[in-house]
Amino acid sequence: MMTDNGILILNKPAGMTSHDAVNKIxxxxxxxxxxxxxxxxxxxTGVLCVLIGRAVKASEYAxxxxxxxxxxxxLGLTTDTEDISGKLLSHTVAPLPSKEExxxxxxxxxxxxxxxxxxxxxxxxxxEKLCDLARKGVTVEREPRPITVYSLSCExxxxxxGDYSLTVCCSKGTYIRTLCADIGAKLGCGGVxxxxxRLETGDFSLSQSHTLEELEALSQEARKxxxxxxxxxxxxxxxxxxxxxxxRLALDGNEIYxxxxxxxxxxxxxxxxxxxxxxSLGEVRLFEKGLAVKPIKKFRL
Numbered sequence: 001m002m003t004d005n006g007i008l009i010l011n012k013p014a015g016m017t018s019h020d021a022v023n024k025i026x027x028x029x030x031x032x033x034x035x036x037x038x039x040x041x042x043x044x045t046g047v048l049c050v051l052i053g054r055a056v057k058a059s060e061y062a063x064x065x066x067x068x069x070x071x072x073x074x075l076g077l078t079t080d081t082e083d084i085s086g087k088l089l090s091h092t093v094a095p096l097p098s099k100e101e102x103x104x105x106x107x108x109x110x111x112x113x114x115x116x117x118x119x120x121x122x123x124x125x126x127x128e129k130l131c132d133l134a135r136k137g138v139t140v141e142r143e144p145r146p147i148t149v150y151s152l153s154c155e156x157x158x159x160x161x162g163d164y165s166l167t168v169c170c171s172k173g174t175y176i177r178t179l180c181a182d183i184g185a186k187l188g189c190g191g192v193x194x195x196x197x198r199l200e201t202g203d204f205s206l207s208q209s210h211t212l213e214e215l216e217a218l219s220q221e222a223r224k225x226x227x228x229x230x231x232x233x234x235x236x237x238x239x240x241x242x243x244x245x246x247x248r249l250a251l252d253g254n255e256i257y258x259x260x261x262x263x264x265x266x267x268x269x270x271x272x273x274x275x276x277x278x279x280s281l282g283e284v285r286l287f288e289k290g291l292a293v294k295p296i297k298k299f300r301l
Contacts, residue, residue: 004029005053006227011209012040012048021212025050028215028223037062037233038172038201043085046198047209054299055230061270061281061297062233064202066150068169072194073154073180075102075162075187081120082177083193092189096162105186106154106166109179114144118178147174163194203235230299231278240271240282240293247275250282251300255292258284267291 012021018039026034035056037049046069051059072084075096079086097105117123120131125140133140148171157163168176177193184191199206208228215223240263246256250273258264265271265284271293273280279300282293 004031004224004227005055006230007055007204007232008050008052008227009204009209010048010050011206011211012045013212014043014045017042018048021048022050024212025052025215028212030220035059038064038067040198041083041177041196043083044196044198046196047201047204047206048198049201049204049233051233052227055233057297057299058230058233058281064204064233065172066169066200066202067172067174067198068167068200069176070197070199071166071168071176071180072157072196073102073164073166073183073191074194075164075184075189075191077192078181078184078190079192082118082175082181084195086120086192090190094189096160096189097187099156099159101187102156102164102183103154105183106152106164108186109182110149110152112146112148115147115175115178115182116144117142118175118181120177121175145173147171149174149179162189167199169200203232229278231272234270234272234281237270237272237281238265239274241274244275247273247279250280250293250295251298253295253298255285255287255294257287257290257292259290265291265293270296 008025010021018036022034022036026032029052031053033053033056035051037051037059040048049064074084076092078089080089119139123130125133150169153167155165157165168179176196180191180193210226242250250256267284267286269284271282272278273282273295280295280298283296284291285294
């Protein structure tokens with residue numbers, strides 16, 4: 001059976017790792033060639049970008065920069081995982097901050113900043129995941145990493161109980177659990193993430209997503225029809241349509257000098273390469289005779 005190829009936007013359920021979700025998609029689509037971009041924690045739900053067939057080859061180049069989440073913030077608690085599922089470290093019994101104080105503290109995290117990744121994360125140190133080290137009781141030093149919070153709104157769900165809803169648009173690599181913990185620390189009462197729903201990742205949104213239950217109820221043909229074209233992963237990149245001669249050179253792995261195409265792109269610019277259809281991701285590099293676009297990942301056999 002020929003493997004289907006494309007992008008599936010899954011609405012991941014709670015209680016399942018991203019790897020578990022991938023395994024279910026492998027069974028449903030009848031292929032081992034399945035991967036994903038942008039891990040979601042087991043307690044998190046929402047948009048998970050799943051790569052099927054030849055699309056798996058794009059995983060190392062797919063950079064879904066902006067992500068949007070709706071998170072529950074529970075004030076008055078701290079845990080070792082920075083979310084509600086972790087081991088309780090502290091419980092504030094004093095009166096909690098007012099709604100106005102919480103909104104002001106949350107707003108202070110807007111813009112460019114830095115964040116220390118949590119120990120309970122998939123980041124690796126010496127080849128071992130931080131979360132695996134944390135489960136062994138090992139804590140290692142983590143360097144702050146730059147992040148950007150593009151927008152953040154905070155609404156009270158139950159002010160007296162310290163329950164709030166955050167809607168956050170942020171850069172890739174931002175940990176919402178850590179943002180909740182940092183807001184709680186700024187307020188002096190502690191805070192944890194009580195829920196997490198990913199609304200958007202890159203150009204993919206929850207409205208495009210499909211649940212596992214929905215997929216299981218469909219025929220194989222109907223499931224295949226849900227797949228988005230591979231090039232949608234790179235929708236933010238410029239398109240370069242190559243005439244037949246140059247397209248054949250590119251398919252053979254040759255660089256194409258921009259001067260011969262009468263075009264100008266800056267060094268380092270990535271491009272979607274097309275003849276009649278998308279066939280490769282290219283990058284502009286400096287060669288002996290000038291700037292040229294070089295195929296860096298071909299997706300056509």
